[in-house]
Amino acid sequence: MDYSKVLQEIKEEIVTFKNTGKVATYIPELGKVDPSKFGVYLQCTDGSGYGLGDALDRxxxxxxxxxxxxxxxxxxxxxxxxxxxxxxxxxxxxxxLVQLEYEKGIPRNPFINAGALVVADILISELKNPKEELLQFVRDIAEDQTIDYDENVAASEMMHKFRNASLTHLMKDFGNIHNNVDDVLDFYFHQCSIAMNCKQLTQAFTIFLNYGKYDLSKEAAVLDTMLAKRINALMLTCGFYDESGEFAFSVGLPGKSGVGGGIVALHPKYYSIAVWSPPLNKNGNSELGMKVLELLTSKTEISVF
Amino acid sequence: MDYSKVLQEIKEEIVTFKNTGKVATYIPELGKVDPSKFGVYLQCTDGSGYGLGDALDRxxxxxxxxxxxxxxxxxxxxxxxxxxxxxxxxxxxxxxLVQLEYEKGIPRNPFINAGALVVADILISELKNPKEELLQFVRDIAEDQTIDYDENVAASEMMHKFRNASLTHLMKDFGNIHNNVDDVLDFYFHQCSIAMNCKQLTQAFTIFLNYGKYDLSKEAAVLDTMLAKRINALMLTCGFYDESGEFAFSVGLPGKSGVGGGIVALHPKYYSIAVWSPPLNKNGNSELGMKVLELLTSKTEISVF
Amino acid sequence: MDYSKVLQEIKEEIVTFKNTGKVATYIPELGKVDPSKFGVYLQCTDGSGYGLGDALDRxxxxxxxxxxxxxxxxxxxxxxxxxxxxxxxxxxxxxxLVQLEYEKGIPRNPFINAGALVVADILISELKNPKEELLQFVRDIAEDQTIDYDENVAASEMMHKFRNASLTHLMKDFGNIHNNVDDVLDFYFHQCSIAMNCKQLTQAFTIFLNYGKYDLSKEAAVLDTMLAKRINALMLTCGFYDESGEFAFSVGLPGKSGVGGGIVALHPKYYSIAVWSPPLNKNGNSELGMKVLELLTSKTEISVF
Amino acid sequence: MDYSKVLQEIKEEIVTFKNTGKVATYIPELGKVDPSKFGVYLQCTDGSGYGLGDALDRxxxxxxxxxxxxxxxxxxxxxxxxxxxxxxxxxxxxxxLVQLEYEKGIPRNPFINAGALVVADILISELKNPKEELLQFVRDIAEDQTIDYDENVAASEMMHKFRNASLTHLMKDFGNIHNNVDDVLDFYFHQCSIAMNCKQLTQAFTIFLNYGKYDLSKEAAVLDTMLAKRINALMLTCGFYDESGEFAFSVGLPGKSGVGGGIVALHPKYYSIAVWSPPLNKNGNSELGMKVLELLTSKTEISVF
Known part of the structure; x- marks a missing residue:
């Protein structure tokens, strides 16, 4: 498959794409981003890589x-x-909060906020220096030691913490948060603030390729086969909030989106890909990012299905 | 991959499996089945096929x-x-009914009852002889003209129609059912009553293999590539009610279960498989069937992820 | 208290009332009513009665x-x-339907549709000629043998039965409807179609005054003291759907509204009152009717509180 | 009405009452109370008052x-x-939290926790010394300057604040809490910790009798007629959580319960009454307290209905 050619075709097609999305503004720091930014990076299992646009902007x-x-x-x-x-x-x-209350503080999955807050709570309990060690893990799997937290974003999130504080207190009431609520939120907002570019993201997500065996040089980071497969399954069923079914249906790859406008997706056998375009659709996913990935699997006729 | 050997291994392992499931009894006809029945059939894209146990019982x-x-x-x-x-x-x-009311009569997906009832309504509107033509379609894709409705089961379902009648009336109130409610229920209960064995099911589901291009002899039945992929995506995200995430996570294949104790699953590249064991777990899926498929993808290390 | 004077004052004040309500049109028969119709009748326990406007229109x-x-x-x-x-x-x-599903087919109270459908089911089981006997009961307590069903309205409701059919089937599934669903709906739609005027309604509701002992000539109809009190309590807490709290708060009387634009209310010691004005507010209660009753208890400073 | 005799009869009848309730233990301080405590005080508008049992225990x-x-x-x-x-x-x-989320942070009424937390937020915004001034208001209307907060209870509640902290953060996210969350919780937990006996409670609640005009000596505290009526309406429709309808139905008086085992109720014309018995029924209301009030209105045949 000549991915370079496919990406070029996509680039040409989206010139006429009418973006109706809106940049996230619930914290001022996110609202400052240039909405016209657009980057793609695709990393193949054969070692080749292809970038487009702002693929190196964090x-x-x-x-x-x-x-x-x-x-x-x-x-x-x-x-x-x-x-x-x-x-x-x-x-x-x-x-x-509705489901969380009915289900007594056990979040449905690790990719809704409540679930990620429990994951944060687990890491705080398990690690000596939680923020440092998570960052080191990310740097190792992305093979780039310059990756860092954006303290302005983290601080801005903390000032608008109320919804996440509500979720965390509710789970604490049910006994499913073991640490101090503000510690959990501080860790979680830092994790969300990590700044990376499309290329770094595709590198990090190679741990989910070939059943986690893609690159043995990242020894410490490599995942057990079964673990990589299962995380892929979770991305496919839960990676896009209440648009997860739509993404599986239209794109057919495991993936995960963020309100910063990034989406990472992957085909376990062939590649990982990251797309970045800040304006979000009404479900909170990058509108252009979704389109690019839909074009990719339509044109290549390759998806996990 | 020597699937014959893998199936033998699975057969030996499940001898000690403690089945805590219960046969569906909400209609008397289903309750009459022998709970110890157990059948598996696996049909490969290379043409080979493997059966176990009651694979030919309907x-x-x-x-x-x-x-x-x-x-x-x-x-x-x-x-x-x-x-x-x-x-x-x-x-x-x-x-x-909860979600259906909040979402104004548009079912979440075609594999919950409400969604399947809308599909039934569409077929009644589109077909001259709906029941005959659906049956013919099933016979054609399964390549077996002896497949038939079980009128006793259909009649028994009609006598216990109340929950489905409630769903259908609610959607009719929202304008999403166009035909007479009892006609929709009659068609739907017939469709559910179809009696097939594991081998026939694997034949029918080959239309979803290789992007629907598996067997050109089934010309009329063959699906468009994109269509086959999308139905696979739907099976993966929605095929097992509120255990769909768990199935994707543990098994990693598109599939669909029925309260008769059957499960069909498939890997788009390699095979379709049907398992039958009547006792159901608390989510209404065959308990042993789930286990067999989990063993299959663990042993072969082949899943869509 | 000179109720005649109070009603006159109210009549003058509402001349300038801007009615933003809308006549119910979910069945064509109801939509035909003249929206400018307006009637009030107040029946005191001392035997005096006062009418205004279209108080004798049914x-x-x-x-x-x-x-x-x-x-x-x-x-x-x-x-x-x-x-x-x-x-x-x-x-x-x-x-x-949401609450009804969570609470397994037991309606919250007898004044939501589901509850009234169970009451209908009870009457069908208990009475030899349900429709005739309910009508006779209403004629007796209203002391007017000309009161009758409006067969056009009942038939029109039956043609748009879907939401109520959904509720009834759901309760039948939970075992809380004992008779045939269409029989229950037919009885219920007839009951709703009864045509009465404001004066007749106030007569009928005297059975809830003075603890049901108001008029011993209605011997057969008189309610046990405790029963009358409890029905009054139910009207106060549940009589106006999700505006019940507002009605208790602003008016402070037990009462019940209908989508035909009628409202009956009562003070157990002093009077029963019926108001009729077809345009409904967004909660399905007569907008002008609510206003009239609020003015009544404000001016008289008499409410149950 | 000889209330003294009625209370004696009730006292004799409840000797055989089998209390299946449980003392609240969600904070240790509440769990320490003697479950056999039982007090009643009834204050009539004619100035007479009647006590039973532990009516003077706080x-x-x-x-x-x-x-x-x-x-x-x-x-x-x-x-x-x-x-x-x-x-x-x-x-x-x-x-x-469910309803609060659907309804965008506007609590249904002031007697559920969310509503009381908004009231607390309002008082913090309006008062110079919120805790002092609320306490003074309570002392004034109860005509007893010894009433005070129980700092142990308030501190214990703060240590188990999680559910209420979740509610308050959620409302803050919706913009319906204006002050610091912990300040609101501190005020709220202090308010809940106020220690009073049955006699003091009946004195305080006389402001809701005779439309708030009961005792002009409490000048500062007296409520506007309309205000008193409306608070009574709210107590009747919302005073007992999801047992409010049952209380209106069985007792027929405005009232309010607390998890300390106290219930205050009143008839606007005749009396205020407080009952105290710590074991709670499954809805969080004093089991014996509910029974005593039901007996009271059954025996006297006096209720607002």
Missing amino acids: FSIQSISKVLSLSLALKLKGKEVWKRIGVEPSGDPFNS | FSIQSISKVLSLSLALKLKGKEVWKRIGVEPSGDPFNS | FSIQSISKVLSLSLALKLKGKEVWKRIGVEPSGDPFNS | FSIQSISKVLSLSLALKLKGKEVWKRIGVEPSGDPFNS
């Missing part, structure tokens, strides 16, 4: 970080994690 | 039929179908 | 009938009724 | 305080209060 990865924190938690605690978080699609918006 | 396919009726509706109406049914996991039990 | 009493059917059911079955219906405000719209 | 008034804080808020802000809180029964448990 942006706030936001919820994409949930896949990385989960991977670390699973490496540390294995199946224990699933006693405190489910693996089912939620059928509700990403920050809903 | 049973009530129940909700597995939802995949077949959807395929026919999509062949007839294409994308129009998605104006009346969504493609998102529901996060609720298969027969819940 | 209209469809609709949900006001739920109080009358409940009274008859309680006379016939006593406390048994409360095994199948609750006495709590619902906090949801009058025809919602 | 206990934690808990949610009964919600009526008092609301009264103060209404005196200070009038109708403005209703822009931020509704007046409808909730149909859900007292601390549910």
Whole structure:
């Protein structure tokens, strides 16, 4: 497959794409981004890589970080994690309290906010220096030691913490948060603030390719075969909030989006890809990013299905 | 891959499996089945096929039929179908009215009862002799003209129609059912009553293999590439009610279960498989069937992820 | 208290009332009514009575009938009724299925549709000629043998039965409807179609005054003291769907509204009153009727509180 | 009416009452109370008063305080209060988040926790020394300057604040909490911790008798007629969480319960009454307290209905 050619075709087609999305503004720091930014990077298992546009600009990865924190938690605690978080699609918006109350503080899956907050709580309990060690894990799997938190974004999120504070207190009431609520929120907002570019994201997500065996040089980071497969399954069923079914249906790849406008997706056998375009559709996913990935699997006729 | 050997290993391992499931009894006809029945059939894309146990006994396919009726509706109406049914996991039990009311009569997906009832309504509108033509479609894709409705099961379902009648009337109130409610229920209960064995089911589901291009001899039945991929995506995200995430997570294949104890699953490149064991777990899926498929993808290390 | 003077004052004040309500049109028969119709009748326990406007025009009493059917059911079955219906405000719209599903087919109270359908089911089981005997009960307590069903309205409701059919089938699935669903709906739609004028309604509701001892000439109809008090309590907490709290708060009387634009209210010691004005507010209650009753208790400074 | 005799009869009847209730233990301080404690005090509008048992023992008034804080808020802000809180029964448990999320942070009524937290927020904004001034208001209307907060109870509640912190953060996210969350919780937990005996409670609640005109010596505290009536209406429709309908139905008086085992009720014309017995029924209301009040209105045949 000549991915370079496919990407060029996509680039030409989207020139006429009418973007009706809106940049996230719930925290001022995110609202400052240039809405016309657009980057793509595709990393193949054969070692070749292809970039387009602003593929080397860093942006706030936001919820994409949930896949990385989960991977670390699973490496540390294995199946224990699933006693405190489910693996089912939620059928509700990403920050809903309704289901969480009915289901007694056990989040449906690790990719809604409540689930990621429990993952954060687990990492705080397991790690000596939680923020440092998570960052090191991300740097290692992305093979780039310059990756860092964006303290302005993290601080801005903390000032608008109320919905997430509500979720965390509710779970604490049910006994499913073990640490101090503000510590959990501080860790979580830092994790979301990590700034990465499309290329770095595709590198990090190679740990989910070829059943986690893609690159043995990342020894410490490599995931057990079964673990990589399962995280892929979770991305496919739960990676796009209440648009997860639509993404599986239209694109047909495991993936994860963030409100910073990034989407990472992957085909376990062939490639990982990251797209970045800040304006979001009404479900909180990059509108142009979704389109690019739909074009990719339509043109290549390659998806996991 | 030597599937024959893998199936033998599985057969030996499950000898000690403690089945805590219960046969469905909400209609008397289903309750009469022998709970110790157990059959498996695996059909490879290379033409080879492997059977185990009661692979040639016919049973009530129940909700597995939802995949077949959807395929026919999509062949007839294409994308129009998605104006009346969504493609998102529901996060609720298969027969819940709650979401349907909040979402104004548009079912979340075609594999919950409400969605399948809308599919039935579409087929009644589109076909001259709906029951005859659906049956013919199933006979054609399964390449077996002896397949038939079980009138006793259909009649028994009609006598206990109340929950489904409630769903259908609610959608009719929202304008999403166009035909007479009892006609829709009669068609739907017939569709669920179709009796097939494991081998016939694997034959029928080959239309979803190799992007629907598996067997050109089934010309009339063959699905468009994109269509086959999308139905596979739907099976993966929505095929097992509120255990869909768990199935994707543990097994990693598109599939569909029925309360008759059958499960069909498939790997688009390699095979379709049907398992039958009547006792159901608390989510209404065959308990042993789930286990067999989990063993299959663990042993072969082949899943879509 | 000079109620005649109070009513005159109210009549003058509402001349400038801007009615933003809309006449119910979900069945064509109801939509035909003249929206400018306006009638009031107030019947005091001292025997005096006062009418205004179209107080002698008959209209469809609709949900006001739920109080009358409940009274008859309680006379016939006593406390048994409360095994199948609750006495709590619902906090949801009058025809919602959500709560009914969570609470396993037991309606919250007898004044939401689901509850009134169970009352209808009880009356069908208890009475030899249900429709005739309910009508006779209403004629007796209203002391007017000319009161009758409006067969056009009843037939029109039956043609648009879908939401109520959904509710009834759901309860039948839970075992809380004992008779044939269409028989229950036919009885219920007839009950709702009863045509009465404001004066007749105030007469009928005198059975709830002075603890049901108001007029011993209505011997057969008189309610036990405790029963009358309890029905009044139910009207106060549940009589106006999700505007019940507002009515208790602003008016402070037990009462019941209907989508025909009628409202009946009463002060157990002093009077029963009926108001009729077809345009409904967004909660399905007569907008002008609510205003008139609020003015009445404000001016007289008499309410149950 | 000889209330002394009625209370004696009730005292004799309840000797054989089998109490299946349980003392609240969600905070250790409440769990320490002697479950056999039992007190009643009835204060008539003619000035006479009757006590029984432990009527002079102080206990934690808990949610009964919600009526008092609301009264103060209404005196200070009038109708403005209703822009931020509704007046409808909730149909859900007292601390549910579900409805609050659907209804965008506007609590259904001031007697569920969310509503009382908004009232607390209003008082913090309006008062210079919120805790001191609320306490002074309570002392004034109860005519007893020894009434005080129980700092142990308040501190214990703060240590188990999680559910209420979740509610408050959620409302803050919706913009319906203006002050710091922990300040609101601190005020709220203090208000709940107020220790009063049955006699003091009946004195305080005389402000709701005779339309708030009972005792002009309490000049500062007296409520506007309309205000007193409306608070009575709210107590009747919303005073007992999801047992409010049952209380209106069985007792027929406005009232308010607290998890300390206290219940205050009143007949606007005749009396206020307080009952105290710590074991709670499954809805969080004093089991014996409910029984005593039911006997009272059955025996006297006096209720607002």
